[in-house]
Amino acid sequence: MARTADPERAAARRDAIMRAAIALFAEQGFESTSAAEIAKAAGLSSGSVFYYFADKRAVFRALFERDLPAARELVARHATGDDPVASLLAMVDVLAADAMDPLAPGIMVELVRQVGKDPELARLITETAATQHAGFAALVERGIRAGSIDPALDPGEAAQWIQVAIDGAFLNADPDHDPRPMLRRMITRFLSRPCDHAGDHA
Amino acid sequence: MARTADPERAAARRDAIMRAAIALFAEQGFESTSAAEIAKAAGLSSGSVFYYFADKRAVFRALFERDLPAARELVARHATGDDPVASLLAMVDVLAADAMDPLAPGIMVELVRQVGKDPELARLITETAATQHAGFAALVERGIRAGSIDPALDPGEAAQWIQVAIDGAFLNADPDHDPRPMLRRMITRFLSRPCDHAGDHA
DNA sequence: GTCTATAGCTGGATAGAC
DNA sequence: GTCTATCCAGCTATAGAC
Numbered sequence: 169m170a171r172t173a174d175p176e177r178a179a180a181r182r183d184a185i186m187r188a189a190i191a192l193f194a195e196q197g198f199e200s201t202s203a204a205e206i207a208k209a210a211g212l213s214s215g216s217v218f219y220y221f222a223d224k225r226a227v228f229r230a231l232f233e234r235d236l237p238a239a240r241e242l243v244a245r246h247a248t249g250d251d252p253v254a255s256l257l258a259m260v261d262v263l264a265a266d267a268m269d270p271l272a273p274g275i276m277v278e279l280v281r282q283v284g285k286d287p288e289l290a291r292l293i294t295e296t297a298a299t300q301h302a303g304f305a306a307l308v309e310r311g312i313r314a315g316s317i318d319p320a321l322d323p324g325e326a327a328q329w330i331q332v333a334i335d336g337a338f339l340n341a342d343p344d345h346d347p348r349p350m351l352r353r354m355i356t357r358f359l360s361r362p363c364d365h366a367g368d369h370a
Numbered sequence: 371m372a373r374t375a376d377p378e379r380a381a382a383r384r385d386a387i388m389r390a391a392i393a394l395f396a397e398q399g400f401e402s403t404s405a406a407e408i409a410k411a412a413g414l415s416s417g418s419v420f421y422y423f424a425d426k427r428a429v430f431r432a433l434f435e436r437d438l439p440a441a442r443e444l445v446a447r448h449a450t451g452d453d454p455v456a457s458l459l460a461m462v463d464v465l466a467a468d469a470m471d472p473l474a475p476g477i478m479v480e481l482v483r484q485v486g487k488d489p490e491l492a493r494l495i496t497e498t499a500a501t502q503h504a505g506f507a508a509l510v511e512r513g514i515r516a517g518s519i520d521p522a523l524d525p526g527e528a529a530q531w532i533q534v535a536i537d538g539a540f541l542n543a544d545p546d547h548d549p550r551p552m553l554r555r556m557i558t559r560f561l562s563r564p565c566d567h568a569g570d571h572a
Numbered sequence: 573g574t575c576t577a578t579a580g581c582t583g584g585a586t587a588g589a590c
Numbered sequence: 591g592t593c594t595a596t597c598c599a600g601c602t603a604t605a606g607a608c
Binding site: 404406416420425426 | 602
Binding site for chain 1: 402533
């Protein structure tokens with residue numbers, strides 16, 4: 169009854185294409201990577217790429233399809249905790265973990281570019297980012313009510329700046345250096361209530 | 371004696387090409403923008419681009435050639451001041467000013483991509499970034515000695531994180547929203563000495 | 573100095589063999 | 591289902607007219 173003779177083999181090939189594609193897109197960019205190159209790197213022939221994917225753009229999109237459910241799950245997992253700041257930092261840690269991947273800056277940059285060209289990709293990424301944003305904003309709000317976050321902050325704006333910091337870390341990714349400690353320092357202090365003796369010393 | 375009949379006209383045309391190019395590169399990307407498109411937007415004919423520039427890549431490089439002298443001047447101007455943190459924030463303000471330009475994210479992204487492909491551009495950008503980095507690091511060190519910056523910070527690492535934050539702001543640029551107040555908050559607090567009653571309230 | 577025309581090449585996507 | 595062969599569009603860069 170199976171449509172495909174061997175669904176497992178088909179999934180493996182799709183996966184091989186995606187793995188080859190992510191490396192090539194990150195290193196060379198989307199436009200500079202030909203379908204033939206991807207096929208070769210995946211151990212297949214040129215035309216096969218178009219059997220598994222509608223077009224080159226669909227290959228790129230597929231690389232980010234798992235991110236939306238992952239974001240939903242991440243937000244749900246950290247929505248209910250005793251300490252909102254701790255939950256928020258745990259989310260940051262997870263999102264920033266991939267920033268040590270040497271492919272991260274290349275993929276990040278290519279993603280921004282392709283989002284402007286592929287409306288379907290744009291919808292996917294917008295929703296993923298909005299999901300993370302909502303999760304952060306809710307935690308900031310809870311932190312404010314609990315007194316552990318500066319009430320002068322607007323939760324939505326603060327959430328966006330947390331994402332800005334993570335984006336910056338991705339862009340400057342370095343495989344030899346874990347960005348998370350400094351990212352935590354930056355975000356913790358950004359959120360905390362003002363410290364009335366800030367520059368004391370004198 | 372003049373080599374060119376009208377050097378002023380020539381400079382104006384070069385400039386027109388550059389202005390047209392920066393918009394197109396930011397919106398569509400480098401690879402997706404043809405030389406013919408640039409020429410048309412500049413009010414010239416296709417071949418003329420190659421009269422004023424050696425090749426398409428040189429057009430892109432030209433867009434960043436003024437950044438290195440500008441960085442040197444900026445660093446020099448803020449090297450000597452009574453308050454290192456204030457000088458540092460003034461530098462950040464200048465560098466982040468362009469983040470309100472709607473073209474900023476597109477150009478930023480394209481720059482990262484092209485730096486990986488054009489070694490001459492890479493040299494230029496690396497030196498520009500290193501100049502800014504050195505300026506920030508020197509100010510952080512002075513701030514530590516003056517007691518206004520947390521001595522636990524490594525000046526080089528702190529300088530890099532200031533650049534990370536600025537990069538993030540560029541990537542998420544929004545013409546309607548000045549990122550500088552929040553950027554200042556984030557950096558000030560990142561640098562400041564620890565505040566021993568951080569999460570008080572209870 | 574600047575334009576027109578085009579050479580020469582590359583790459584996405586398909587058609588049809590197997 | 592997968593590969594080979596190929597078509598056609600679109601691009602950079604140049605050569606030569608004016």
